């Protein structure tokens with residue numbers, strides 16, 4: 001077993017839609033790195049214009065983004081499904097992978113600066129549960145592009161559960177856990193069954209749901225409208241530049257006030273010269289803020305009901321709730337959760353915006369054998385689409401059905417349909433139909449060099465395997481011809 005080493009640590013990075021964080025595993029528990037402004041998380045924003053040599057990343061980029069949104073990218077995580085998109089900032093073009101790698105590199109460099117001779121053994125980067133294999137591998141590619149040694153990736157709700165040490169609790173052997181993640185841009189709900197057996201711990205996802213347009217930014221927007229109204233600002237006749245600046249200052253003021261209102265019953269909002277000669281000087285009560293985001297609470301309530309139903313559970317079956325995401329600090333969330341699943345079940349004592357990074361560093365320690373668990377961690381998810389092989393008669397032979405628990409592996413033996421066939425093209429399909437024409441072709445494996453045999457006398461073994469990271473690999477074996485081909489398939 002390797003030991004903790006400050007110079008050669010293992011790291012976890014939470015690459016968030018709006019904010020990112022980086023943590024190191026230590027024997028005493030995870031430690032989150034601070035940036036020079038003593039902040040633990042920073043904006044996942046990149047800004048570039050022609051005046052600069054290098055792109056700006058983080059909280060300064062966010063400030064620029066508000067003044068000059070054309071040259072900034074916020075929420076690149078939402079673009080990770082298509083690596084070929086181009087994002088134009090200033091006179092340069094970037095891909096989503098490049099933008100993500102800039103964020104990862106920036107986050108990493110803060111950690112690097114804290115320790116002379118820093119040379120990490122590797123990192124684990126987190127991804128949302130619903131990310132497909134393509135999004136996962138694009139995220140891993142971004143980390144590699146940032147020069148990081150990627151030990152693995154892990155789903156955010158699982159990382160959060162590891163941060164809460166569910167794997168270490170002796171008495172916890174079979175529990176239904178709901179991860180309630182309310183961040184800056186998205187609301188993600190995951191219900192899984194956690195089991196702890198002698199040789200492995202398993203996270204089996206039972207149901208998920210959420211809203212990818214519901215989070216802190218929406219709350220900021222609503223509160224900024226309320227502030228504008230209460231301050232009685234006169235927007236008539238203002239220049240476009242002044243209005244844009246005022247809007248950005250209002251959003252900033254709203255975010256600040258919102259965060260304070262999680263701890264105080266009321267707060268002052270004071271902003272001199274928000275517009276030429278106009279000031280903001282008002283007081284906001286927590287109740288007023290809560291009232292203006294009430295419809296979002298109704299939405300979250302409905303989503304929870306749906307996901308609990310999808311998991312074939314009743315509310316009382318949920319044994320614990322883990323709060324994740326900065327916005328889960330809003331006190332009313334506790335009310336919402338205790339009304340839903342009962343009191344005393346909610347865990348939120350670890351910083352909700354940091355626990356995903358912390359859990360990732362624990363998983364990194366596990367992968368790098370720094371933690372002596374002698375247990376396997378298994379994350380069971382389900383496939384979204386059926387996968388199979390195209391047959392000569394126009395049908396698809398399905399190897400992996402939809403909704404199949406993953407990781408999984410399935411082998412089937414096929415044969416040639418013509419005499420003395422020397423090469424084959426094996427077409428791979430994804431989709432619900434029995435027929436090739438209604439499904440999506442996801443790849444072809446070319447198999448040359450077959451020994452000549454009559455039709456039906458050459459066995460071709462095809463194996464589909466889906467890993468924990470949701471990557472799909474297909475293996476073709478033809479023994480007499482000494483052929484063994486393995487190809488990775490990208491699903492979209």
Ligand code: ADP
Nearest residue numbers: 016017018019183184216259262325326327353
């Ligand atoms: P991400 O969604 O990118 O993973 P986080 O989990 O870090 O991001 O959540 C960021 C959001 O949390 C921001 O909108 C921020 O304003 C909000 N937030 C942080 N602290 C508080 C707080 N004390 N009260 C309410 N919202 C908060």
Ligand code: MG
Nearest residue numbers: 016017183325
């Ligand atoms: Mg998050």
